[in-house]
Amino acid sequence: MAAAEPNEPLRLVLDTYDDNDAEDRFCASMLRALIDGSQTPSSIAAEVDNWVVRESSRKLQVLQGQPDFVETDDNGVLFRNTSNASGYVDRFFQHFPNVCSVFPPYHEGQTRIIEFLEALMAMPEHEAPDYFLDDSCKNVQMMTLWSDKSYSTEELRIRADAIQHPGSGVDTPGSEAETRWRNYQSALARIATTGFSDCGFISALRDIMPHGKKYPTFNVRVTSRPEHIGGHIQGAAQWIIWPNELRYVYEQCKKKEKVDKRNPRDTWSMQNWRIWKAQFELAAGNERVDPKARGIAATAVEKMNAIEGQGGFQ
16 A cells, blocks of 8 residues: 655545536536635635526526426436536535545645635525426425535545545555545544534544444454554544544533434444543553554543543633
């Protein structure tokens, strides 16, 4: 696995990008502007918003002028097209997670990503046409922008699975995959604190949970060997070692003692908080764990103890 300099940005991967598609080209241009800083986050947010509203409104006008127009999908099945504001939003956020693994924690580039999302959320609520409510093409369901917390949730999960999976290299100390996973988890944690996306169920804290009921243990969801847990510890710690993220996780966990077993995405509870702290303590004290991960685990324990002692205020 290739080594990576942990404090330098990684390359932008656009593996779902089609250069022949005009919508993809627009999305890619906005993401590259986020990466290189050639536009401010607020101007990029305005362009993305204008694109969604403009294109869906243009499409609505065309379709209302051709009420009998139908198209066929790749299988030859007839369907009626729509103005599809949600489709434009989904298209952008299909690509957006790719930028989240590029920058180290709190790099200025990562902060641009967060400021972009905050700029979207700061816009006054407004609407774009989404789909027809009947065959008359007159009654249109509008989509409200940008107050929904689930715009990018599934896309963020899909990108997480693309970075961290068996054989990905996250288990290898110093690899690009390990660095990319740390970067991605840092971005996710910061996104969660903004309220833009409820993405806690993608947290790497879940990866260091015990495979069974007994803890602390190295027999966790993603590995059973201390030599291979370092990258996962570094990813999980991004939700703990930074003040805003620490406060967010602790406040979420304090809301209940145990997670709802009926909800596989339920993540935050005081029971899990105690398990995570014990897991970090185990990693910090075992010499078979990568030294960098051991140091980060020790910092995580220190931060968790501190916020507990201060009643949740850091």
